[in-house]
Structures are given as structure tokens and as C-alpha cells.
Amino acid sequence: MVEKLVLVLTPVFAFFVGIFLEGFKRKMVARIHRRYGPPLHQPLLDIIKLLSKKENISHGVMFDLGPVILVGASILTVLFLPLPGFKQLTPHGDLIAFLYIMVIGSLGMALGAGESGNPNASIGIARALTLMLGYELPLIIAGNTLVLKYGTTDLTKFMTLQSGFHWNLFFLPLTAIAGFIATYGAMGEHPFDIFVAPQEVATGPMVEYGGKHLGLLMIGHAIQVYIETAFFTVLFLGGAANILTFILKQLGVIIVMTLFDTVLPRFKIENAVRYFWRWPTIIALLGLFIVYIGG
Amino acid sequence: MELQETLEEGYVEILDHLRKRSLWMLHYCTACGAIELPPTITSRFDAERFGIAPFVTSRQSDILLVTGYINIKTLKRLITVYEQMLPPKYVIGFGSCTINGGIYWDSYAVLKRLDLYLPVDVYIAGCMPSPMAVLEGFRTLMKLIDEGKANGWKKYIENYDYYKANQRKVLKW
Ligand code: SF4
Numbered sequence: 001m002v003e004k005l006v007l008v009l010t011p012v013f014a015f016f017v018g019i020f021l022e023g024f025k026r027k028m029v030a031r032i033h034r035r036y037g038p039p040l041h042q043p044l045l046d047i048i049k050l051l052s053k054k055e056n057i058s059h060g061v062m063f064d065l066g067p068v069i070l071v072g073a074s075i076l077t078v079l080f081l082p083l084p085g086f087k088q089l090t091p092h093g094d095l096i097a098f099l100y101i102m103v104i105g106s107l108g109m110a111l112g113a114g115e116s117g118n119p120n121a122s123i124g125i126a127r128a129l130t131l132m133l134g135y136e137l138p139l140i141i142a143g144n145t146l147v148l149k150y151g152t153t154d155l156t157k158f159m160t161l162q163s164g165f166h167w168n169l170f171f172l173p174l175t176a177i178a179g180f181i182a183t184y185g186a187m188g189e190h191p192f193d194i195f196v197a198p199q200e201v202a203t204g205p206m207v208e209y210g211g212k213h214l215g216l217l218m219i220g221h222a223i224q225v226y227i228e229t230a231f232f233t234v235l236f237l238g239g240a241a242n243i244l245t246f247i248l249k250q251l252g253v254i255i256v257m258t259l260f261d262t263v264l265p266r267f268k269i270e271n272a273v274r275y276f277w278r279w280p281t282i283i284a285l286l287g288l289f290i291v292y293i294g295g
Numbered sequence: 296m297e298l299q300e301t302l303e304e305g306y307v308e309i310l311d312h313l314r315k316r317s318l319w320m321l322h323y324c325t326a327c328g329a330i331e332l333p334p335t336i337t338s339r340f341d342a343e344r345f346g347i348a349p350f351v352t353s354r355q356s357d358i359l360l361v362t363g364y365i366n367i368k369t370l371k372r373l374i375t376v377y378e379q380m381l382p383p384k385y386v387i388g389f390g391s392c393t394i395n396g397g398i399y400w401d402s403y404a405v406l407k408r409l410d411l412y413l414p415v416d417v418y419i420a421g422c423m424p425s426p427m428a429v430l431e432g433f434r435t436l437m438k439l440i441d442e443g444k445a446n447g448w449k450k451y452i453e454n455y456d457y458y459k460a461n462q463r464k465v466l467k468w
């Protein structure tokens with residue numbers, strides 16, 4: 001009974017943590033710009049406003065389903081992530097399954113935005129999927145390095161094996177760096193925000209989305225922020241003994257990401273893929289080599 | 296029935312109260328007044344602390360900021376953009392050109408009053424209005440939304456024929 005309740009509440013928890021992280025990020029960006037910045041709960045206000053819009057414009061069934069698929073896939077992904085002290089969907093949280101489900105959201109988004117027929121949306125989708133081609137490679141190599149090291153794909157075991165400062169960040173720094181760059185790319189921060197790029201393609205896939213659709217997309221995005229940071233925390237920052245440290249570690253990830261995000265300009269798409277297939281991939285392969293040699 | 300009405304009213308009131316803290320603006324920057332927007336948004340005056348952020352597409356925006364003179368060609372685009380936005384939506388006329396034509400009073404190409412063609416919620420006077428005035432305009436709009444008085448979009452639906460007639464008269468030139 002309690003387990004089921006935890007299962008139901010996990011996505012809600014993820015949503016609120018995601019909102020908090022996003023709000024913190026906006027505040028921090030504002031402070032780096034020497035502005036006062038919006039209140040911490042600004043993303044929540046945005047979502048409420050969007051959901052309370054009077055009308056919706058639809059361009060077809062798939063257009064409506066796109067945001068739903070994004071939110072649904074995000075919720076599913078959250079359920080596969082281990083939380084400290086709670087049991088989630090599978091007793092053996094499987095890294096491979098997780099890596100598979102993580103991309104469903106973007107694919108649903110692509111299908112939905114594709115139906116709107118707006119050229120900006122098509123360009124945005126093409127860029128998003130190409131970028132995915134870029135960051136998946138180092139991410140999977142880094143993940144598999146850990147599988148090779150521990151001999152298991154169980155994410156919960158990853159957390160327990162790293163407890164007591166046996167963090168992978170210290171013991172496998174190369175893999176951690178590659179993993180960080182890949183997760184950073186997955187978050188779509190500068191310089192990898194090629195697919196939203198308001199100045200060029202007018203927010204890309206989202207260009208025709210407004211009102212309640214956009215509200216759903218923002219809910220999905222908040223959960224995605226939680227997922228990416230939690231994923232990095234579980235793999236490299238040693239998980240956590242309780243929820244509070246877990247959130248604090250996620251906050252640390254967000255802070256480091258924001259520091260890069262605020263100061264960097266934007267890549268072109270071919271440069272981004274070239275970058276991903278060169279530096280993080282080489283670093284990840286080096287990390288894999290080290291684990292292979294070291295046994 | 297009465298209970299439901301009171302509930303609905305309360306609901307709308309709460310929503311309005313929250314809504315006014317998150318306004319995304321579409322800055323229709325075709326005229327000189329737009330140059331006052333960068334300082335309004337960036338570090339000196341920081342409009343984002345009120346939840347006001349610039350956005351790029353009509354579908355996502357709440358405020359249509361018409362920054363300056365409108366002529367016949369821009370009016371066409373302006374109407375398209377306004378009708379693409381999702382209600383509740385608000386229009387801010389920015390600068391004296393939107394109020395009475397400003398320094399283009401006698402021009403053959405520039406239209407004099409914006410609110411003949413689109414329902415304007417707030418006018419910001421000045422040529423050009425300073426960032427303080429712009430922020431003051433935003434604050435006024437927020438207050439109007441909170442009191443439920445920013446009903447330009449409803450007016451547009453109710454008086455659709457009136458607005459359309461005015462627009463057609465000009466566009467036929
Ligand atoms: S009011 Fe002044 S600043 Fe604004 S568009 Fe007209 S001439 Fe330019």
C-alpha cells in the first residue's frame with residue numbers, strides 16, 4: 001500500500017523539485033546578470049497561467065498528443081530512477097531500460113510538433129534529433145563504463161556501492177566529465193540550445209504550441225530537469241542517503257550547469273555534433289579504457 | 296446555482312491574481328520606441344522581477360506591445376498576430392504615435408489611433424516613453440488584470456464588426 005502511494009507521489013515530487021530547480025536557475029541567471037530576478041516560484045506561476053488560458057488551438061490529433069507523450073514518458077522515466085530509501089517501479093532499476101525510455105519524450109514531442117506544419121518547428125525538430133545523435137554516444141559509453149566497473153545495471157546498487165564518498169566523480173573523473181557534458185547537452189543549455197534558439201527558429205518545436213499545450217510541455221520540462229540532474233547524481237555523485245541530500249546534490253549540478261549556461265554563446269548544429277563526437281566521446285573512451293585495464 | 300456562480304467568481308479572481316504575475320510579451324518592434332525595451336528588460340530596470348519576459352511567437356504571448364507608429368502594411372501583420380494570440384490577451388500602445396499619430400500626424404501612410412483597429416488596454420504616453428514609464432504601464436496593466444478590468448480581448452469579440460469595419464476601411468486604401 002505504502003509502496004503504491006510512493007509510486008503515485010513520486011512524479012508529483014519530481015515535478016515540484018523540478019520547479020524549484022528551474023526557479024533557482026532563473027534567479028541565479030538574474031543574479032549573474034546583476035538583476036533582482038523573478039521569485040523562486042515563477043515557473044509555477046507560468047504554468048498556472050498557461051493552463052488557465054481560455055482557448056486552445058489545435059493542428060490535429062498528434063499535435064495534441066505530443067505534450068501528453070512528453071509528460072507521460074517523463075513520468076515513466078521518473079519511476080525508473082531510484083530514490084534514496086524508497087522502492088520504485090522495478091527492484092532492479094535497469095540502466096539500459098532507463099536510457100531507452102529517456103528519449104521517448106523527445107520523440108513524442110517531435111511527432112506532435114511535426115504536425116503543426118510550421119517550418120520553424122520542422123527545423124527545430126531536425127536539430128533536436130540531430131543533437132540527440134550527438135550526446136547519446138558519450139552518455140551510453142559513460143553509462144556502460146559504470147556497468148563494466150560494477151558488473152550490474154542496477155541503478156539502486158550504483159547508489160549503495162558509492163556510499164561513503166566512493167563517488168565515481170573522484171574515482172572515475174574522466175567518465176564523470178564525459179557524463180556531465182552529455183547530460184548538459186541533453187538539458188539543452190547554452191551552447192547546445194540549438195533547437196529552441198528563440199532568435200533563429202522562434203523556440204523551434206514549441207513555436208505553434210501555446211496555452212494548455214505549452215503548460216503541459218512546461219510540466220514535462222520541469223520533470224525532465226529533475227530526471228537529468230537526478231541521473232547524474234545517481235551515476236556520479238554517489239546517490240544519497242536521504243532525500244534532502246539528494247535534492248542538495250541536484251542543486252549542485254544545476255548550479256554548475258547554470259554557470260556554464262549563462263556565459264556561453266550558441267553552437268551551430270554541425271559544430272555541436274562534431275564536438276560531442278570528439279571531446280566527450282574521446283574522454284569517455286579513455287575512462288572506459290582505464291576501467292578495462294584496472295579491472 | 297448561486298453557490299456555483301460565487302465559486303466560479305472566486306476561482307476567476309484567484310486566477311487573475313496569479314495571472315498578473317506572469318505576463319509574456321510579444322514586442323512588435325517596428326518603430327523607434329522599441330529602443331527603450333532593452334534597458335527595461337536588462338539589468339538596470341529588470342522587468343523579469345514582475346514575471347514579464349520577452350517571447351518570440353504569438354501563440355505563447357499574453358501582451359502585444361505595439362511600439363510606435365503603425366502604417367497600413369504593419370496593421371495587416373498586427374491584426375494577424377493579435378488574432379493568433381490565445382485569450383486572455385492584452386494590448387499595450389507604446390508611445391504617442393499609437394495615441395494620435397505623434398510626429399506623423401499629417402502623414403499619408405501612418406494611422407493615427409491604434410484603438411480604432413485593436414482593443415488597447417493600456418497606453419504609455421511619451422515620445423519615446425522612458426523605461427520608468429514602460430514599467431509604470433506594466434504595473435497599471437497588472438493592476439487592471441487584478442481588478443478584472445483588462446477586458447480588451449472580450450471587447451474585441453463583442454464588437455468584432457466594428458473593429459473589422461474600421462480595419463477594412465483602412466486596408467482598402
Ligand atoms: S512615439 Fe516617438 S519614439 Fe515612438 S514611434 Fe512615434 S516617433 Fe518613434
